[in-house]
Amino acid sequence: MKPYQDFILISDLDGTLANSEHKVSEKNKKAIVYFVEQGGHFSIATGRTQKNVVPYMTDLMINAPCILYNGGALFSWQEQRFLKTMQMKSNDVSDFLRCCILSFPKMCIEVFIEEQLYVVTDPVNIDEHMKREKQEFVYAQIDDILEQSWIKIILCDSHEHLLASRNLLTEFHLDNKTNQFFSAVTYLEIVGKQVSKGKMLGELLNMEAYRFKKVIAVGDFENDVEMLQRADCGVAPANAQEDVKKIADWVAVSNDDDVIHDIIYRIMPILF
Structure with a gap:
């Protein structure tokens, strides 16, 4: 019997598994290999899509389904196929998005479906993160993609404008039809x-x-809270939001100090 065959270790990507240079350290990779070789199941849970996780997957040993789109999809990395997707009703949110476009002229709005990312705002507002990572996307009008199956939406703007847009959700009676959370300040x-x-x-x-x-x-931001609470042991890296640290069972080292290595070699032997 291998010591970790009854365990799943599932990690957020940005700000957790990946360091501040947007890389997965060799130390973390080797720790994951050890964990899997000892019977463990390793996976990631991220807001990213199956396409824009690719730069992080080199030499990364993943042997359990991945949670993508911040919970909008369950994806088999080995088989390269969706096991489950959760869509929203595009018509429910379309008027809200049109209002955001008028109210926040510098906002970038991204709409995700299974195989495509659409940007429905002015090209001059394109998210710098998308440009840096050379993400593939298509510009579209909201009306042109209403018949597609939407998985999630990202609003990218200043935190002040995002707080204001979050308040607008209530005016459009969407607080009971959607789930909303910050995955980064912007x-x-x-x-x-x-x-x-x-x-x-x-x-x-x-x-x-x-x-x-x-x-x-393990996760560092608001969008990770429910996952940490659902786990048998929720871990926050030292760089996590304070509210995330408060609900975590354990606070580990930061994402720049190889948090996955710390969990596998220091925390798990103590807890289990």
Whole structure:
């Protein structure tokens, strides 16, 4: 019997598994290899898509389904296919988005479907993060993509404008139809009401292969909170938001100090 065969370690990517240089350290990679070789199941839970996680996957040993789109999808990396997706009703949010375009002229609005990213705002507002990572996208009008199956929306702007746009959701009666959270100071994400990393973790644990596994989850931001609470042990890196640290069972080293290595070699032997 291998020591970690009953465990799943699932990690947020940006600000957690990846360091501030947007890289996964060799120390973290080697620790994951050790964990998997000892029977463990390793996965990631991220707001990213199956396409824009690719730069992080080199030599990364993933042997369990990944949570993508901040809980909007469960994706098999080995098979390169979606196991489950959770869509929202595009018509519910279209008027809200049109209002945001008029009210916040510098906002970038991104709409995600399974195989495509659309930007529905002025090209001059394009998100710098998208340009830096050379993400593939298509410009579109909202009306042109209403018949598509939307998985999530990202609003990118100043934190002040995002707080104001979040308040607008109530005016459009969307607080009971959507789930919203910050995934960074300048990113407000909108998904379906029953969508989150935590809820999709529950879907993963309903699969026969993972039903009785113990879960260690690690994340640094508001969008990780429900996942950390759902896990048997929720871990926050030292660089996490203070509110995330408060709900975590354990605070580890920062993402720049190899947090996954710290969990596998220091925290897990103490806890289990």
